[in-house]
Amino acid sequence: MRRVLGSSLIGSVIEYYDFILYATAASLIFDKVFFSNLSPAVALFASFGTLAVGYIARPLGGIVFGHYGDRIGRKKMLVLSMLMMGGATVAIGLLPATAQIGIAAPIILVSLRFIQGISVGGEWGGATLMALEHAPASKRGFAAAFANAGGPAGGLLATFVVSGVSAATGSQFLEWGWRIPFLLSAVLILIGMIVRLKVAESPVFQELEAMAEERREKQKTPLSQVLRLHPRVVVVTLVASLGFYAMQGILTTWGVSVAVAEGVDRSAVLNIKGVAAVVTIVVCFAAARLSDRFGRRAVLTVGGIAGVLWAFPALQLMHNGTAWGFALAVIVGNGVIQGILAGPIGAYISEQFPAPVRYTGASLAYQGASTLGAGFTPMIATALVLAGGGGYALVGAFWIAVLAIGLVAVRMSREGAELRQKRPA
Secondary structure (H helix, E strand, O other), X not given: OHHHHHHHHHHHHHHHHHHHHHHHHHHHOHHHHOOOOOOHHHHHHHHHHHHHHHHHHHHHHHHHHHHHHHHHOHHHHHHHHHHHHHHHXXXXXXXXXXXXXXXXXXXXXXXXXXXXXXXXXHHXXXXXXXXXXXXXXXXXXXXXXXXXXXXHHHHHHHHHHHHHHHHHHHHXXXXXXXXXXXXXXXXXXXXXXXXXXXXXXXXXXXXXXXXHHHHHHHOOOHHHHHHHHOHHHHHHHHHHHHHHXXXXXXHHHHXXXXXXXXXXXXXXXXXXXXXXXXXXXXXXXXXXXXXXXXXXXXXXXXXXXXXXXXXXXXXXXXXXXXXXXXXXXXXXXXXXXXXXXXXXHHHHXXXXXXXXXXXXXXXXXXXXXXXXXXXXXXXXXXXXXXXXXXXXXXXXXXXXXXHHHHHHHHHHXXXXXXXXXXXXX
């Protein structure tokens, strides 16, 4: 079990290092490297647009990897997703700037970001199910949290690597130093592959394989089964996850650009993000433990209410132009509140779907939420600021509305323990 959980965590850390590294670069670097021919505001908007492409691709990755993960196994899909992610990330590190190859540079960048999105779209469902389906029922929330903790841990690693390289390369960071964190992905992928290949297939899937012929006869396309038999579950779990991702997009992507624009030192912003990620990881595991004891819905409800209450204080702190203001906004919002939401979310979504279509259903809901919640949020926040004449009131209203709708969805769903009584797997 330790090997399974370690593989789930390490694999997710590496995948999300690559994925979140791009988000950091979109906030600080790509507008100057790949959109240098545009005005600063438009360049930043375009940079966030390429970021959104990865999130748009995530549901497609969830569908494709979910289909084969439900058909031929969780493990095979996890190996493939890691190889795809590593290849795309290294290629970004080698991509010439727009000044060198013209419009081909942003076009290739978007294509590579799309591959990243496909990859991470397949990663989350597989890593979560490998941990959850190996664990006893009473510890499934804690086990699934290892995959979810990979997100902030990968973000932590990406943030500290970018911060370290930025400090080491100084004025050369925008010239060539930013490429180093992307190229380091090749080493991480090699480590991840060694760990991942040693883990056995999910026991729940092995049981399904014992009934392979009957299952394949009845279920040739898991996606059609999910959409035909479980459409309400997809919608409810997707909406329930939106707040988690909206906060991530506002605080750790859009918020970074705001803090730097307000005069906070770039290295300080990155280090604060790293500290917040540490807090997220700790709170994530604590919240997952609590969800095993008190239920997924109870913990998600507490996190959602806290998120609503923190919206305007966080926005005011991010705009005050100080490192301590940004730190308080992000450590409480991203570290504590998002950690509370992250802890039970993997088990909560996965338990809503039966085992034969769990990879597809859970991936479709979670990745759909990532697209709508985090993929477009930085662009939406930027547009709302422009529409509001430079103020952030509209951003706060948007933040609160998304979290409130998510709370309603959580309360509409059933507890995982109740569902397990009907279908033990």
